[in-house]
Amino acid sequence: MVYKALTIAGSDSGGGAGIQADLKTFQELGVFGMSALTAVTAQNTLGVQGVYPLSPEAVAKQIESVATDLGADAVKTGMLFSAEIIEAVAAKVKQFGWTCLVVDPVMIAKGGAPLLQEEAVNALKTYLLPLAMVVTPNIPEAEALTGLTIRTMEDRKEAAKRLHELGVKHVVIKGGHDDDGEETVDVLYDGSEFFYFTSKRIDTKHTHGTGCTFAAAITAELAKGKTVQEAVQTAKSFIQAAIEHTLGIGHGHGPTNHWAYREKAAR
Template sequence: MTLTGNSRIPVALTIAGSDSGGGAGIQADLRTFAFHQVHGTSALTCITAQNTLGVNRVDALPAAAVVAQIEAVVQDIRVQATKTGMLLNQEIIAAVAQQVQLLRLQNLVVDPVMVSRTGAQLIDDSAIATLRDALIPQAVIVTPNRYEAQLLSGLTIVTLDDMQAAAQRIYQLGAKAVLVKGGGMAGELRGVDVWFDGQHLETLTTSSVDTKNTHGTGCTLSAAIAANLADGKDLLSATKMAKDYVTTALTHSLNIGQGQGPVGHFFPLLSR
C-alpha cells in the first residue's frame, strides 16, 4: 500500500467567531491559511448571524467548549502559529489566555477585536481589561485598528505621529511587536500602518485600493501574518507579506450582497 500526503505542511490555529456571511472571522481565516498553503485548524468562540448589511445576532459558546476545541487540536496536531480574533467576553478571553500559557502556543497573533472600524465598541470594559492584561502580553504581535489603539494606548489618534506614539505605548503592554492599522484613518493615512518592535519604528505603506468591499480585512491580515509565521518567516517579513496579500485581495474584492462585500481571498481562482 502506498501512503501519500505531505506530513510537513505548516499548521495554524485560529480562535475566533463564525461569520455566516463568509467574509470575516473563522471563514476568512481558514481561506487565508489555505491560500498560504498552511493547514488551518480552528476553535469557535461565538456564532454570528450576519451578512453584508450587518450583524443580526451573536451567540457565545461556553468558555469550556472553546477550551475543549483548543485542547483537541493541540493534543493531536503540532501548531506552528495561533491567531485570535473575536473572543467576545471576559470569560472566553481569560480561558484562551490560560490555554496559550498552559499549552505554550507559539507565534501568537492577537487581533484585538474590541472596536469596529467605525468606532463602535464590541466588548465590555472587563473583557478589554482581560485582553490587555492577560492575552496581549503573550503575543508576538498585536494588530489594533485606530479605535482599538486609542483604547489600548489612552491616546487620541488623528495623525501619523499619534499612530507612532500609540504603537510605542501599546508595546509596553508586553507584545513583542505592535502594528497600528490605518484602515480607519482619513485621507492619505488610510491604509498606512505603523510597526514598532521595541527598536524599530517603521511606517508600512501599500497602494490604496478604492473599494467599498472591505469586510474582513483585519481578520485576513492577522491570519496572513500567522500563516507566514507558521511557514517560518520572520515577524516583520510575515507582516509585510500579509499586508501585500490583503492589498491584492482588496483589488479583487467581491461585490456580493447589498452591503459591504468581502475581500477576494482566493483571487488567483477568480480569472474564470
Template sequence: MNAKTSIAVTIAGSDSGGGAGIQADLKTFSALGVYGASVITALTAQNTLGVTGIHDVPPAFVGAQIDAVFSDLAVDAVKIGMLSRPEVIEAVAEGLDRHRLATVVLDPVMIAASGDRLLVPDAVESLRALLLPRALLITPNLPEAAALLDEAAATTPAGMRRQAERLLAMGPKAVLIKGGHGEGPESVDVLLDAEGVLELSAPRLATRNTHGTGCTLSSAIAAGLAKGLPLRAAVEAAKTYLSAAIGAADRLEIGRGHGPVHHFHAWWR
C-alpha cells in the same frame, strides 16, 4: 519524505456571512498554503449589512477545543480574533499557557466594519491584562488602539508610533497599528518591534468591499509565521496579500452591504 505541513490555528468568532472571522481566517490560510484549524469562541448572525446576534461559546468548551486541537496537531502559529467576554478571554489565556504557545498574533477585534460592537466593555481590561503579554504581535486598527489606551485615535504616523510604544509597554513583543481607518491617498501601517519602527504604505483603494480586512491581515501574518518567515517579512508579505485581495474585491458580488475582500484573487478567474 514529505516536507512538514505548515499549520496555523485561528481562535475567533464565526461570521455566518463568510467574509470575516473564522471563515476569513481559514480562507486566508488556504490561499497562502497553510493548513488551517479553528477554535470557535462565538457564533454571530451576520451578513454584509451588519451583525444581528451574538451567541457566546461556553468558556469550558472553548478550552476543550483548544485542548483537542493542540494535543494532536503540530501547530506553528496562532491567530486570535473575536473574544467577546472576560470568561472566554481567560479560557484562551489558560489554553495558551497549557500548550506553551508563543507564536501568537492577536487581533483585538472590538467593533465590526458595520459599526456593531463585538466586545463587551468589561472585557477590554481582561484583553489588556491576559492576552497582550502573551502575544508575539498585536494588530489593532486605529479605533482599537485608541480603545486599548483610553485615548483618541491617532491621526498621523507620528501619533501611531507614540501609541504603538505605549501598547508595547503592555507586554506584546511587537505592535502593528493599521491605518486603514485613516485618510489620504496612502494607507500607512506602523510596526514597532525589537528592531525599531517600520512604516508600510499601500495606495488607499476605492471600494466598499472591505469586510474582514483586519481578520485577513492578521491571519496572513500568522500564515507567514507558520511557514517560518521572520516577523517583519511575514508582516510585509501579509500587507502585499491583503492589498491585492482588496484590489480584486470588486470582482465579487456578495451581498448588499460591505462585501468581503477576494481571498482567492490569485486562483479564481
C-alpha cells in the same frame, strides 16, 4: 513539511470575516487551518443580526483537542467576546507554550455591532497581550487599548510604544481607518524601530473582514517560519490584492477576494 495554524475566533455566517476569513487565508497561503470557535454570529454584508457566544469551557476544550493531537506552528485570536473567554484562551496558550501568537483585538464590527464586551478590554491587556508575538489593532482599537486619541503618525507611534510596554513583542497599527491621503500605511514597532508598510488606498466599500484577513496572513507566514517583518509584508500584499480584486457580492459592505493573491502570483 505541513505547517499548521489555529484560529480562535467567531464565526461570520456571511463568510467574509472571522473564522471563515482566517481559514480561507491560511489555505491560500499553503498552511493547514484549524479552528476554535468563541461565538457564532448571524451576519452578512449588511450587518450583524445576532451574537451567540460559546461557554469558556467549550472554547478551552476545542483548543485542547487541537493542541493534544495536531499541534500548531502559529495561533491567532480574533473575536473573543468576553473577559471569561479571554482568560480561558490565555490559560490554554500558556499551558501549551505557544509563543507564536497573533492577537487581532477585534472590538466592533464595521457596522457598529460590539464583538467584545467593554469590560473585556482590560482582560485583553492583562492576560493576552503579554503572551503575544504580534498585536494588530486598527486605529479605534489602539485608542481603546491605550486611552490615547490618535490623529497623527506621531500619535500612532506613541500608541505602539504604550502597547509594547504591556509585553507584546511587535505592534502593528493598521491604517485602514485613516481616511486622509492616497495611501494606507501600516506601522510596525518591534520595541526599538518602526517599519512602514504602504500601499495605494483603494476607494471601495467592500472591506468587510480586512483586519481578520490581514492578521490571518501574518499568522500563516509566521507558521512557515517567516520573520515578523516578512510576514507583515506578505500580509499587506495579500490584503491589497483581496481588496483590489473585489467580488462585489452582497448588498452592503462586501467581503474581500481571498483568492486574488494566489491568482496574481500565478499570472
